[in-house]
Amino acid sequence: MMLLPYFENPDILHVNTTPHHAYFIPFAKDETANQFARETSSFFTALSGCDWAFNYYISVKNLPDDFLTQPLPHKIPVPSNWQNHGFDHHHYTNIHYPFPFDPPYVPMENPCGHYRHHFSLSKQPNKRYLLNFEGVDSCLFVYVNQQFVGYGQISHCTNEFDITDQLNSGENQLDVVVLKWCDGSYLEDQDKFRMSGIFRDVYLLTRDENYLQDFFIRTQLTDDFNQAQIRIETQFVGQKQTIDFQLFNPQGTLICQQSAVDFAIILDNPVLWNAENSQLYRLVMTVGNEQIEQKIGLRHIEVKNGILRLNGEAIKFKGVNRHDSDPKTGYAVSREQASLDLQLMKQHNINAIRTAHYPNSPWFSEMCDHYGFYLIAESDIECHGASMLYVETPEQSILLNDPRINHDEKMRQQAIDNFCYFARNPAYKSAILDRTYANVERDKNRTSVLIWSLGNESGYGENFEAAAAWIKQRDCSRLVHYESSIYQHSEHQNDLTHLDFYSEMYPATESLDRYFSQPQSKPYLLCEYSHAMGNSNGDAEDYWQTFEKYAGSCGGFVWEWCDHAPYLPDGSGNVGYGGDFGDTPNDGNFCMDGLVSQDRLPHSNLLELKNVNRPVRAFRQDDKILIKNYWDFTNLAEQIFIRYTWKENGNVTQQGELTIDCAPKQTALLPLSLPEYQGKFTTLDLAYIAKNSTELLSSQHSYGFDQIVIYDRDLVRPKISQNITALLWQVTETTQKLHIENGIFSYQFDKNKGIFSYISKNGCAIIEQPLDFNIWRAPTDNDRLIREQWQNAGYDKAYSRAYQISWSQSESAVIIEADLALVATSKSRILTLKVIYQIENAGELCIQLNATRPAHLPYLPRFGLRFFLPKQLNKAHYFGYGDAESYIDKYHLARLGHYAVDISHYEMPYLKPQENNSHYGTHFVSLESFTIMADQPFSFNLLPYSQEEMTEKVHCYELHECASTVLCVDYKMSGIGSNSCGPVLKPQYRFNETEFNCCFYIRF
Secondary structure, eight states: OOOOGGGGOTTOOEESBOOOOOOOOOEETTSOOOGGGGGGSTTEEEOOSEEEEEEEESSGGGSOTTTTTSOOOEEEEESOOGGGGTSSOOEEESSSOSSOSOTTOOOSSOOEEEEEEEEEEOOOTTEEEEEEESOEESEEEEEETTEEEEEEEOTTSOEEEEOTTTOOSEEEEEEEEEESOOGGGGGBOOSEEEOOEEOSOEEEEEEESSEEEEEEEEEEEOTTSSEEEEEEEEEEESSOOOEEEEEEOTTSOEEEEEEESSEEEEEESOOOOBTTBOOOEEEEEEETTEEEEEEEOOOOEEEETTEEEETTEEOOEEEEEEOOOOTTTTTOOOHHHHHHHHHHHHHTTOOEEEETTSOOOTTHHHHHHHHTOEEEEEOSOBOGGGGGSBOSSSSSBOOTTOGGGGGOHHHHHHHHHHHTHHHHOGGGHHHHHHHHHHHHHHHTTOTTEEEEEOOBSOOOSHHHHHHHHHHHHHOTTSEEEOGGGGOOOTTOOOOOTTOOOEEEESOOHHHHHHHTTSOOSSOEEEEEESOOOSSOOTTHHHHHHHHHHOTTEEEEEESOSBOOOOBOTTSSSOBOOTTTTSOSSOOGGGGOOOSBOTTOOBOHHHHHHHHHTOSEEEEEETTEEEEEEOOSSOOHHHHEEEEEEEEETTEEEEEEEEOOOOOTTOEEEOOOOOOOOOSSOEEEEEEEEESSOOSSOOTTOEEEEEEEEEEOSSOOOOOOOOOSOOOOOEEEEOSSEEEEEOSSEEEEEETTTTEEEEEEETTEESOSSOBEEEOOOOOOGGGTTHHHHHHHTTGGGOEEEEEEEEEEEOSSEEEEEEEEEEEOTTSOOOEEEEEEEEEETTSOEEEEEEEEOOTTSOOBSEEEEEEEEOTTOOEEEEEEEESSOOBTTBOTTOEEEEEEEEGGGOOOSSSSOOSOOOEEEEEEEEOSSOEEEEEEEEEEEEESSOHHHHHHOSSGGGOOOOSSEEEEEEEEEOOOOOGGGSOOOOGGGSBOOSEEEEEEEEEO
16 A cells, blocks of 8 residues: 655645644543543543554655555654654754755655554444544554545644544554655744654544534623623534533632523623733533533733733733753653743743744643733744745855845845745645644634734745735634734735734844834734843843833743753763754754753743843832832732842841832832941842742742842952061063062063963962963854954964063062063954053052054953963852853843852853853952952853863863863953844943953952
8 A cells, every 4th residue: 555645745735634623622521621631531532642563764665565564663652753762863954944945845765654553442332533643743644444544734733533434343453654754844944853753642532423523712802891702603513512501700600501502691890811810711511421611711912002902901022932842752742841831931930932833732722821821823834944045146045134135136035035935836825724724723712822923934925915814804803923024025015914013033122213213003023032042142131121112012032942952862861953963954053042951941041031021120219219010910919029138248237028019010119218328339139029829839939139239339348368478579580581489479470471370379379371361252152153253353362472571679569561462373463451460569469451452353252361270279259240140231130249159060051162150240259269359340250161172162061171270350241142043242242442441459
């Protein structure tokens, strides 16, 4: 038996599947319905959750004609992806298709998996049996008892087959052939690891002969929100049946009972649903032998006067994009795994999710209804790879974001036309509409779904216009989004009538400023922004400030929630990214762009985003402390108490707790009086603590914090014991060196480099390599573009070179004056330095300098000193922003205070090594043998690796520790930003001065 060639025919999308319909699970009338425990229904027979027989073929051409009778030699868990079980290999690509662009054809060597499962069933008369596959990549051929049942595609939608006629009473054999690629794969070019197989649940539903196949719960609120109408439209297989409807309010009280085919009721003073208070009514429908339960949230989403409003209130999305992804289970994500994601999101002030770029499991949106999240539900459509087609240019291909096309309108239009290939091709209209139907029909009863998204990065044209028009006709109660509508192909004038947002990806905040410089009828939605790759999200606060500036800005969705990194097949326990699995073409570590790691450990990016998104903010106005409530529906008195702490020089002087009555979006006065100035650095710390526990948050959970600096005229200085005898220095000069000794300390100064090559105390080395000036950092993922400029300027190879050295000695110190520069082989001078070293008789070293930089050179990564210290010096105490890493544009996750660093337990926080663990705003840092201070707050990091090692290695588990502890003390470091896929670093965060002065003090 040969497979029919459905998989290369865009006119054949499904064979013998039931129509797309709402997701629900029927229970028997005498059972307690629980949609979160569907397996307890006697009408639900799980076929997954166990091993199935399996065989893998590198090509579907190798599938034998008699495959239905051949034994299968392997076992594989269902659900899973076969790449996680030793078949085929993982493949990561972002834009490029992993096969030739030749639609609708896919490679002749198209891998396939043959699955088989035996199950027993006591077949009952007058029943229908529906076989459900909730997710299969990329298409499936289904056979029951060696009879062909049907075919289906769309990886992330349910394919349901009525197999009543093929079933036996007793033993049954289910065979499923899954292909790695089909014509639908051209519409599934999402930025992800490409995995295959049956990755979501498979089950059998037993239904009555005449059964409720579909229903649509429609709700409508009056303009004053004092009344709600609920209507339910039903659709049956077979004869329509009378349904017994029961409606319970959120407190569980029965408030309505009707017997009808359809249902309608008007409620007075309804309880409304929102993400802050997810109150749900419970609807029970009893028909024949079945009981179907659904939760209903009453809410109204609209755009009014260019502003996004929920229940009349303007809202902003504090959102993330989320893939189904796990390093071990791949696309197969359980409720428990999804619950962990949702819990972490709640804990970090995330209120919205875009299902990127496909529908999640059908129970996921139910969880979002229950726990309170706003959803953009996205169709399983992305055709980004079409943008890689050939454009007439000296280069082979060109991307839409390539600056060259901005200077050639013909080239740009050709690139856009390529990008819109599927959006405008009539042969794919049915497929795009089918994927739209699948998305909408399955989740149309989910309260959390506020917006339907047509898909992602697929260009725009007639096919998407038809999809948007159909949605508005089918469900006018929700909004429609599609970012690629900004592209206009050459043979059509875009009709944006049915789209409710102006949407972009990764714009700079200045784009919002330009958009809102004139009145707008559509809100601005950032469906992707602040790319969270590696050490990132340095612009989170800037985006928040911009969102708040404009009522028509409805926030955005950070890309993305989690890193994607499967386990390597070598059993090492290490994970890998693109290229680590023999996959080509690949996009390297571009999949490592999450707020959490692949194991759901929060990166500092998520901590930054949490506090930026805190629902409460405090600020000082003259001698008053005011607090603003950024919740849309919650009074602060209901949800939090405020823990306040006064500190002087980081030490607590007073603390207490307050409860404040402050309505949503309003401001209130905190009853706190500012203390008198005591000549100390004074701060007020405010923590916003949950009063009550919820299912996802415990009481005492912190929603975030503020720290207000009251008096900052004095830097915090440590108490340093001055028990060192001041001895006069003995200075010996040679042609190469200055030797400066006093019986306790010994300094060696390199006259050729203008730096200290050796410092010791009582014969023990303090530095193990020369104390050099330092401008390089291990590039972050956001440095990927500027890195080339930095390296072209020689920043990664810079070293010091002296021109003029002079020295003098007074009764209290030796002073060395040095004219030097930072230079690099084959490059022009990077920095010109005038440095004064002053060595006090008690051993203190002061380094004062003036630096100039040619204006044409790129901005600096950093400037400071680098110490290679004895390995045992692996602990430090400091006063600065901590204890998480912090930078000039990424310090809202941290507070100023006293902290300790111990790198004996250090682990590189990013799979691809890069700059990390800096501490911004430091007043001093103390190690066992010395303390470093400056005239102004500075940054430092203490690491077991050199920046050269972190620059060279591509995986954290390849790093080799330096023989010394590496301490970098920076006068200034450039910010982090999010330029791995986003705007360039803002000028205010670049170290771009052409002249600067600084001074460091090292006290022993």
